[in-house]
Amino acid sequence: MEDDDFGITPVLPVAEDSDTLYELELPPANGLDYLRRVRMEARSCPSTVTVELELPLQAKSPSCSDKVMSRSTMNYVPQSSPAPLGYAPSLEWQKFQVAEFSKRLAKEIQDMRRKGSHADVKLPAATNIDGWCQLCFGKTHNKMTKDPAGAEESDNAAVSPSDKDDKASDAATLPLLSIISQIDQDTLLLLLGYHIRWFELTGFSQLQGQWFYALLAALEKPLLPESCSLIRSLARNCTNLRASLDSTDNSMLQQLNLIICLVGDYFGQRDLCDTR
Numbered sequence: 001m002e003d004d005d006f007g008i009t010p011v012l013p014v015a016e017d018s019d020t021l022y023e024l025e026l027p028p029a030n031g032l033d034y035l036r037r038v039r040m041e042a043r044s045c046p047s048t049v050t051v052e053l054e055l056p057l058q059a060k061s062p063s064c065s066d067k068v069m070s071r072s073t074m075n076y077v078p079q080s081s082p083a084p085l086g087y088a089p090s091l092e093w094q095k096f097q098v099a100e101f102s103k104r105l106a107k108e109i110q111d112m113r114r115k116g117s118h119a120d121v122k123l124p125a126a127t128n129i130d131g132w133c134q135l136c137f138g139k140t141h142n143k144m145t146k147d148p149a150g151a152e153e154s155d156n157a158a159v160s161p162s163d164k165d166d167k168a169s170d171a172a173t174l175p176l177l178s179i180i181s182q183i184d185q186d187t188l189l190l191l192l193g194y195h196i197r198w199f200e201l202t203g204f205s206q207l208q209g210q211w212f213y214a215l216l217a218a219l220e221k222p223l224l225p226e227s228c229s230l231i232r233s234l235a236r237n238c239t240n241l242r243a244s245l246d247s248t249d250n251s252m253l254q255q256l257n258l259i260i261c262l263v264g265d266y267f268g269q270r271d272l273c274d275t276r
Contacts, residue, residue: 079236079240080235080236080239080240080272081236081239081240081242081243082239082243083239083242083243083274084242084243084245086248087242087243087245087248087253087257088257088274088275089257089261089274089275090275091275093257093261094261094265094273094274094275095265097258097261097262098261098262098265098266101217101262101266102266105177105217108177109177109180109181109217109218112177112178112181113181113182121135121173121179123135123179123182123183123187126186126187126190126191127190129194132191132194133194133198134171135172135173136172136173136175136195136207136208136211137172137207137208138171138172138173172207174207174210175210175211175213175214175215176214177214177217180214180215180217180218181218183218185219185220188215188218188219189224189226189227189230191215192212192215192219192227192230192231192234193230195208195211195212195215196230196233196234196237199234199237200237203241204238204241204252204255204256206251206252206255209252209255209256209258209259212234212255212259213255213258213259213262216231216259216262216263216266216267219231219267221267223267223268228267228269231263231267231269232263232269232272234259234263235259235260235263235264235269235272236272238256238259238260239256239260239272241256242256242257242260257274260272260273260274261273261274
């Protein structure tokens with residue numbers, strides 16, 4: 001029998017007692033009394049609630065912070081684009097990549113964390129967006145921190161090939177396992193969110209593809225709701241960029257396919273897989 005109030009089938013039948021007035025500040029007298037109070041409280045709840053999310057991120061530089069966090073990655077959900085004919089990898093390739101990723105890279109990071117083996121690199125504070133930008137890209141991505149007008153042009157950058165130099169500058173830091181292994185999960189989620197926003201602002205580069213791969217390798221399972229939302233946003237951005245490539249010979253294609261493959265297969269987001 002369907003419950004008219006909630007549109008669901010009750011698990012336990014509870015007789016209504018309309019003659020009884022409950023003092024809600026007092027403990028329930030018995031089990032039925034408790035269930036009746038639960039139903040009363042449920043009726044007083046609105047069917048839909050909304051909340052305003054406050055981002056707990058404070059960057060040292062307002063210019064970089066305003067651009068990166070002007071639109072929360074968690075609130076913005078890009079649509080996924082299907083792979084053009086010939087752009088998606090084979091099912092065999094996907095299975096091989098997932099097997100290699102799970103048995104080798106992720107295990108190596110766990111081993112390094114257990115042994116405490118870290119690179120001699122001073123990492124920025126978790127909320128220092130400028131510091132992470134400088135560490136990851138050096139001078140390659142300086143326009144993200146010094147060109148406020150670039151934020152207005154960012155929407156198209158995420159879905160078109162980037163014309164900037166893909167080579168790492170001398171100041172950039174490669175995502176070595178010895179570096180990634182010393183980043184805790186809370187900081188890793190923040191950094192992953194920064195990278196996704198930089199992707200949307202400036203486009204994709206080979207160096208950033210390496211950082212995405214390393215961050216995914218260090219992401220722990222089972223996924224938290226926040227991490228699941230982040231990697232799904234990442235995969236959709238990758239599918240959109242892939243759909244805009246002019247040739248299967250584009251140097252970014254393999255990295256984009258690998259990220260989409262890992263998010264879909266390794267992290268269980270099956271609806272984003274290329275081949276099923």
